[in-house]
Amino acid sequence: MSNGKRPQGRPGGGHPGGPPGMSMPGEKPKNFKATFKRLLRYLKPRQNRLIAVFIAAILSTVFMIVGPKIMGMAITELFEGAYNKLTGTGTGIDFGTIGQILMLLAGxxxxxxxxxxxxxxxxxxxxxxxxxxxxxxxxxKLEKLPLHYFDSRPNGEILSRMTNDIDTIGSTLQQSLTQFITSVVTLVGIIIMMLTISPWLTLIAFVSLPLSLFVIQPILKRSQKQFANQQKSLGELNGHIEEMYTGHSVVKAFGHEKKAVAQFDEVNEELYEAGRRAQFISGIIQPLMTLIGNFSYVVISVVGGILVTQRAISIGDIQAFITYSKQFTQPIMQTANIANIIQSTVAAAERVFELLDEEEEKKESTALHLERAKGEVVFENVDFGYGEDLLIEDMNIQVAPGQTVAIVGPTGAGKTTLINLLMRFYELNGGKIEIDGLDTRDMSRNELRQNFGMVLQDTWLFNGTIRDNIAYGKNGATEEEIVAAADAAHADHFIRTLPDGYDTVLNEEASNISQGQKQLLTIARAILADPPIMILDEATSSVDTRTEIFIQKAMNRLMEGRTSFVIAHRLSTIKDADLILVMDKGNVIEQGTHTELLEQDGFYADLYNSQFDEKVAI
Incomplete structure (x- = not known):
């Protein structure tokens, strides 16, 4: 998909360069001073090494700055020796002295x-x-943040703060900080060396600097505008390519290939035009600065030549001064670049510190200990809300050890919220939840959650072998235990049909196996964990009917002798539950067995009958 023109920049990575010698302004921090001070506190334990860096940078730069002056001395010695020999007023060139000077320069x-x-x-x-x-x-910090922090923010934003923003800080510290020190020392050193050679020539060099800034300022503003357009077009192109790539099967299914190509060509053309203008305008800056600099060199050379003829300055000093004048603008441009980089870095640090300042989970009590629960669960006058408005009010539930409790209700009724409260992912607004007569707030969260096993509708598998993914449920699991868990979840057969069996490596999104097979693996993982309390949130929603029957049998065996909470939309799967909780708008409006609820002819009966009515209609 191309119109034959090459865009400036690579889709999917990298930013096009700004004007030569200049950097594009980045995101600005909200509170530069406070964030910068806080960042410096991270450097304080390493202040001795920073002092060493500062001293090394000064010495390295000073030795480099003195170089042209020493070279000038060698040239003066060579010139005067040759001149004296020609005029017969001296012994000629003293190569010994020149050699010593050059050795000093090399050192x-x-x-x-x-x-x-x-x-x-x-x-x-x-x-x-x-x-x-x-x-x-x-x-x-991430380990201490409550679940609602992750629920209320995109995963990409949190990852960006931990990776991109911290990497920005690291690269600035490693490169820009030493460059800043070097630039400042270089600038000061060059000015001192120029003044020691000739204050008049230094004045001429200084005049060219504001002249350069005056000429390039309007061009720089136009250039930045064009680079902003280029970045915008590049973002649109990246977004379009990603969208078309991830949804290529849908594009092909609906026959939108030509439309996708046309849209790509349009955005690609915009990027080409914006990039061409940006690069052209920014490309003018360097030649203009070189032109002004060359005029400065001409004036310095003419005035310097006059001073040489008047014996007011040596020819070597003129050569050294021209070298210094060429180097004069470089540290200024570097300092301007670093000022922009530091702005972006402090903005990145501010984002990291915002995460570090987030409110943590309430400090937990560890007064009570729960080794392996029997499974008695009690909700007593529970109140909860995600904000000011309560979603659940005065909820009371009693679950005996070993019971299977099904939770049903329409979308948004509070079914998953009830599970989140049970596992203390959220704190209660009022009331209490007890397990085996112990208040869950009086025990550690880790100890509480070790008594639960979870199989969710959205499967989670990591990049690794199938064996490792199943073994995640139990530390030190043996091969026999892993295979037995897979067999109980009816996953062993399909695993053995894979080329590498249990050693098959799942990719990052586990897209090399089907959604149903993913679910089987998560069920096997829960079976291996062997917890006293099970939570199944639509655990069989992604498998076919035949596999669902097998899994249901496996689950029935798994749930024997342990308390289980099952969230279900297909009511036919929870007929045998010991207790069914019917939820609506955050409240348990009905509870009982399947038969009892049908006899009540209430909300559950309507919900159950409507599913079969829909099937008949289909």
């Missing part, structure tokens, strides 16, 4: 490189140690 450059290596090495350890601490803090 300076070696020492400069050595200190540059030291600063880079030490700074890389400082940066990585700081990033390591940040990642540790973020990881610990």
């Amino acid at each position: 300076l450059y070696v020492f400069s490189s050595l200190f540059n290596y030291i600063q880079q090495y030490v700074m890389s350890t400082v940066a990585q140690d700081t990033v390591y601490d940040l990642r540790q803090d973020v990881n610990k």
